[in-house]
Ligand code: HEM
């Protein structure tokens with residue numbers, strides 16, 4: 001810490017004001033439904049606020065850049081963890097062709113065959129099980 | 139010199155409180171060493187108990203339930219109470235400030251706090267043992283760990299607490315390396331052990347919080363039934379494995395990187411030759427630390443994770459081999475045309491090269507997803523990780539103890555006994571674990587107390603040699619302790635190996651309580667054997 005940066009009070013107040021405005025925005029947008037964008041917008045605003053806090057209130061903007069590097073690195077590791085873990089859950093079962101291309105029991109190929117459910121029991125045209133109570137019948 | 143002799147950190151100041159409340163990194167290092175050795179002994183006894191049970195098929199010596207407890211405690215104690223804290227905590231604390239020419243670490247009080255946090259965590263583990271043990275395996279996989287009636291909570295709580303000790307030590311070391319170097323000691327003049335500790339510390343502070351939160355989630359799931367890992371509640375049991383290995387694969391580098399650092403110190407000194415490829419070794423440390431974060435899924439090839447992840451993880455795993463190979467070749471080239479002397483530390487370093495290479499290469503086998511489907515959870519994996527953790531880390535640790543013993547304790551052990559013990563460790567180790575590769579290839583699963591008769595011969599062989607291994611380590615440590623008797627003091631100017639890092643050239647053995655009487659002035663690099671001659675001195 002060779003030189004100490006003294007932040008003027010005004011900067012703090014401006015940032016605090018910005019944070020309040022952003023909070024208001026978060027509340028305001030929650031009244032609209034953007035569908036799948038909801039989460040992205042909410043997280044985007046929150047991330048922006050967190051960045052302001054880190055840069056100005058935590059002094060990362062003026063500090064030795066090593067501190068900023070450390071901070072960004074920790075975010076990067078979090079990113080690695082989440083991304084690669086999602087590579088798993090996102091693609092799970094992908095090795096089974098029927099997951100990627102589910103079998104369509106109503107395809108033309110099956111027209112000559114009686115319709116069956118996943119256990120091979122015959123079903124009627126509307127997809128409901130026509131056999132009742134004969135689970136143990138082999 | 140005469141007055142100097144009285145002023146060393148071991149004898150000054152006096153009294154039990156001066157040890158328990160000490161802020162001196164050297165004393166804290168010794169306390170870690172003491173704690174580590176106790177748990178090493180405990181873990182070792184458990185291991186020999188398992189080998190006794192496995193010497194013949196059938197439950198001759200313990201029940202299946204006992205066996206489950208024994209292997210869980212063995213693994214958890216060795217990893218969380220000995221290997222991970224012991225090298226950075228003991229040798230790292232002891233040597234880091236000395237190597238930097240500093241008076242102490244950056245935050246001495248935090249350093250003492252880390253030690254007591256470690257002690258507190260250890261008490262939880264001891265409580266677990268007294269309360270009847272835990273039987274989930276050191277990995278605490280769900281769903282078994284959320285349903286097992288054994289003491290999962292105190293054990294995981296202990297690991298949670300010890301994690302903080304690890305993080306604080308890492309933080310302390312990073313600050314020390316950045317801020318406490320004497321003028322002129324630039325990054326490329328640092329001993330490679332310091333680089334190794336730097337890489338280790340980075341992994342400690344970035345990975346350890348994840349194991350801590352994993353343990354908390356596990357405890358919460360057990361206590362409150364929140365559905366993080368239980369599919370019935372919307373959770374995912376494989377997620378536990380992601381969490382666990384996101385820490386525990388990097389953790390294997392917390393275990394091995396300091397060992398690499400020790401080897402990088404021992405080999406040039408005992409070959410009297412400048413280290414080959416200084417920058418290669420330094421940067422391979424950092425790249426191992428980084429790549430280590432991208433490969434955790436190679437522990438999960440049979441867990442049901444997606445095939446896409448299997449391929450990605452398998453592919454990235456091979457990359458670990460590159461920086462590791464760079465180091466091995468650099469060490470071999472350092473010895474090439476050097477004046478290699480077969481002192482006990484060097485014998486340990488040579489054993490390390492041999493054993494770690496086997497361990498690392500079999501790791502690459504296991505990283506190949508198709509092969510691992512067959513080998514996962516067999517004795518092949520057991521043999522692999524013992525070759526790297528015991529053949530690598532523990533052998534390097536023993537080598538480091540023998541190398542720095544005259545420095546830190548001011549006494550020289552019986553070198554003949556030490557060399558014979560090293561040979562015993564080497565033979566005993568291979569005799570114990572090489573058959574386990576064969577057992578694994580033939581399909582012997584891990585974590586069972588009994589087995590089919592066709593495995594009996596190899597198991598029997600393994601058990602026999604484990605006795606030799608245990609005995610050799612025991613005698614090696616007794617030999618070190620025996621050297622501490624009163625009549626065996628060394629002259630404080632002793633530098634028996636003719637090493638040229640600051641801890642050898644600028645302070646007495648054992649060091650002054652404040653490390654250096656005046657701030658050292660750097661005269662040469664850590665391995666300048668081509669430029670300067672430092673004669674070995676060895677006087678009683
Ligand atoms: C050369 C680099 C290495 C590679 C490519 C590698 C690869 C692997 C792989 C693929 C596995 C999973 C095997 C399975 O469960 O089926 C494994 C297990 C393991 N490795 Fe390594 N490894 C390497 C180095 C190390 C080092 C240096 C250590 C520790 C010092 C280590 C400690 C372990 C442990 C403890 C396990 C087993 C954990 C368990 O399931 O209980 N490995 N390794």
Ligand SMILES: [Cu+2]
Nearest residue numbers: 387434436437
């Ligand atoms: Cu791994």
